[in-house]
Amino acid sequence: MGRWEPNARGRLATAALELYSERGYEQTTVAEIAKRAGLTERTFFNHYADKREVLFATAGEFQDRFVGAVAGALKSVAPIDALAAGLDAIAEMLADQRDFVRTRQAVIMSNPELQERDLIKLASTSSALADTLRRHGVPEPDASLAAETGVALFKVGFHRWIAADEERELSLLMREALDALKAVTAGS
Template sequence: MDLYVERGFDQTTVADIAQRAGLTERTFFRHFADKREVLFGGQELLHEVITKALAAAPDSASPIEAIGAALHTLCEMIGQNRDFSRNRQTVIDANLALRERELIKLATLADVSAESLRHRGVPDPAATLTAEAGMAAFKVGFTTWLTSPEDHGLPTEVRNALNELRSVTAG
């Protein structure tokens, strides 16, 4: 991450990363398919977390409450290191291909969420709308968390975004 911040994503090679980490390139490729995976690895874990959290939501939870609970669990996991997340987002924002990859990652997470909601018995289009709305609230909360001078925590910022979403759609 430091190399990406210092030099930019495109100017950083796998050889540079391996050297900085004290590894060979071969060892790097045992852990990552390519240098983008340093930024985007672990997507399967995110899918697993959101799927399990949605399955664990109480049966009495509305779809938006269930997605809120699942996002809270996800935020607790990924919201541990704000400086890392800020640096990661700076690198992504500076590169069109990485921004596109981030959008694909979020769209896939919305798809997984919608499927999990359907398994809970939420019909379409409600499952898809809820999942997409949840990801929109996540993106807004994530951006607020990264850009705010005070760190209220990622779970709090996403909860605030979900509450704002409920407010604007209530009436």
């Protein structure tokens, strides 16, 4: 190993994503990721539990931002508008990461195990959103329905945002999805 360089975690994530894209997720080993990053396997495991976690390392932050923004907004706005505030918080979190996220999502979509993990993370976010809504007085089944709707709005906007020919901002695409939902439910 050469001299110490900062941002080991970021270097590992970049190396992993490059290798997953080049060779495939299943064919890439932790040793190869560490070597590409110029680090040791031990350093890899100091930052990530396994090679899947490289792809899902920000899931906790994603959930915390989404739920936190919704909780904060519920003090002064209707639940649907609070969900919009949560979507805006997520859009802000991802704003400068479009290329990384596009590549990451391509890796996830090429592997059923990773797709399942992605869905589990989104289900966890939906559950946390529903809990937050209930704590703020939204009854069931409304809280669960609203939470699932918030996650669905995210998914629709997100998948449009990562499309190869899409250049518009994520916040705009999620707002468009919300406006379309409002139009459909209003009978327009």
